[in-house]
Amino acid sequence: MTPIPSSDRTSASVPVRVGLVGTGYVAKTRAQTFRSDRRSQLVAVTGHTPETTKAFCQEFEASFVPGWPELVARDDLDLIVISTINSDHGAIVRSALERDKNVVVEYPLSLDPEEARECVALAKRRGKLLHVEHLELLGGLHNAIKDSLAAIAPVFYARYSTINPQRPAPDRWTYRHSLFGYPFAGALSRLHRFTDLFGPVASVTARSQFWNADGDRFRSCLCNAQLTFTCGTVGEAVYGKGETFWDSENCFTLYGENGTLIFTPTGGQLLRGDAPQPLEVGSRRGLFARDTQMVLDRLVEGTPLYVSPEASLYTLTVADAARRSAEIGRTVMVEN
Template sequence: MYDNSDFSQKRPVGVGVVGTGYTAVARAEALRQDERSHLVAVAGHTPNKTEAFASDYQAKVINSWQQLVEQDNVDLVMICTVTRDHGAIARRALASGKHVVVEYPLCLDVAEAEEIVALSKAQKKFLHVEHLELLGGVHQALKQHLPQIGQGFFVRYNTIKPEHPAPRKWTYNHELFGFPLMGALSRLHRLVDLFGQVISVNCHNRFWEIETEYYQSCLCVAQLSFSSGLLAQVMYGKGETMWQLERRFEVHGENGGLIFDGDTGVLVQPGETKPIEVGTRRGLFAKDTTMVLDHLIDGTPLYVTPEESLYTLKVADAARRSAQMGVTVVLDDALH
């Protein structure tokens, strides 16, 4: 699909990072540990934080992401900034002849996402939308044990995060984070990865807010109907009107059930309940970064494609339209 001969045994991959927050630091640490890559440039939102980040990782400060994606010594751009800007940066980076890694979602507009995926192919440049949830211990344990419960018919997936008071940051900003199930796309992508094509979505969403741009709380509940006949309920909530931390995933099948509460899992079958060993959530950014470099340099397959992430973005957009219009939205797109 693209020429990776420059990286094969010749020189490290030059990386530019957009952002200086938690994700950017995790990426920079992973790059520092891998001699096949070299972090050469960083662009951030806050000058002091950007200078400190650059100093920690011996990178050059670039005044804007627009300038960063045009640097000659940058082969790969890693986008670790607010959701709103993902699409614009990815598009400009690909147009500038760079490979791109972006945290989910690719962007907040389905048509734009389709154009970016097409652009990566036209430019013959690598595009990777990170989905760490697929690499985590809970998801891997789910995949391993699903065959034991027979035909699945119902899933409940709840993630609730109380925050008192809610932080006034981008994850509580309508424009910067986007519709809750788009900004938190992993809540739906995990289901699509496990259960395939979605037929219809019904969603209800509520915000609690005392100003226009930022909210103090949100609750989003969606029902997804899958082509297999499985029905899934997803609940995503955060902020000041939430009172109990919850991270629970249940899959009910005709021969048993899988129940994960936090990082603890059990397999329930007639007459017995067995504990399930769940791997750690630590080190996933490093794992993803290593897999990206393996793919760029050696052509090793990755665990997710941009098209798969794009499909889930379409499901999330259907949830947004359902909540906005108060109707069930039917999806026409096939998964592949």
């Protein structure tokens, strides 16, 4: 085994020995990437359903592990990758770091901002990699927005709306309060785009509505959060999904003193002057593979990653401020 360069404080072997929690689409994409990259080896997998997990292990020639506690306790793993329900993230991250494993986790880092804060501090103390995936920062849409901001600056108002009709609403964990979390935490990327573009948030005013809540399960949700940034920009995030909606929407509009930007997943427009100027938006394809390769670059070569756990943690605190605002019906100030 070749050691990791001493310039990188994380420690792993080459190939990086990987343990994977989850067997869904994201987990499979990561497994395919690990299999195709000679710098990594998928060693062990655990998942929610034993039969599905065993089939997954057979496909990727990995060992079956009954549960995540047994997985993170293994001595033959350098990296734990967490692609499972949101409510389990914090506990798995903490346990893996306590056992001196490097960690990759899909957002959110935890549903509890305090637990997330403790995990970030623990990773620093142990000198381990903690990477919270934020694919929205790698995608063509976000980078097209960043590249175009100067053309309309200064931006005084931005609105990002994503509405996803699902009829009927699936009986999945993403429609359960306890497993998915408050929607702006569970779907943290909706706010992370804003904090990456405009920086610290001064205050949050939010409203939330849920339909046909049957205990822990809901059929639809609609959440709205108005963010006032310390730079003076006002941002509005709208997130809805489920049976109540009949038409989908995915649009990011930014209003500046020198023009307006309108972006959808397929393209963008700069409105300034007599005719709209079309703006190209790059593809979203292959982003999980790219994120996985960048993690290996970090571990093997010490290459910086595109997002820090502190940045993800900050957005999680903003999401929690939105939750509290919706609960009490008042604006909540954000500590910076």
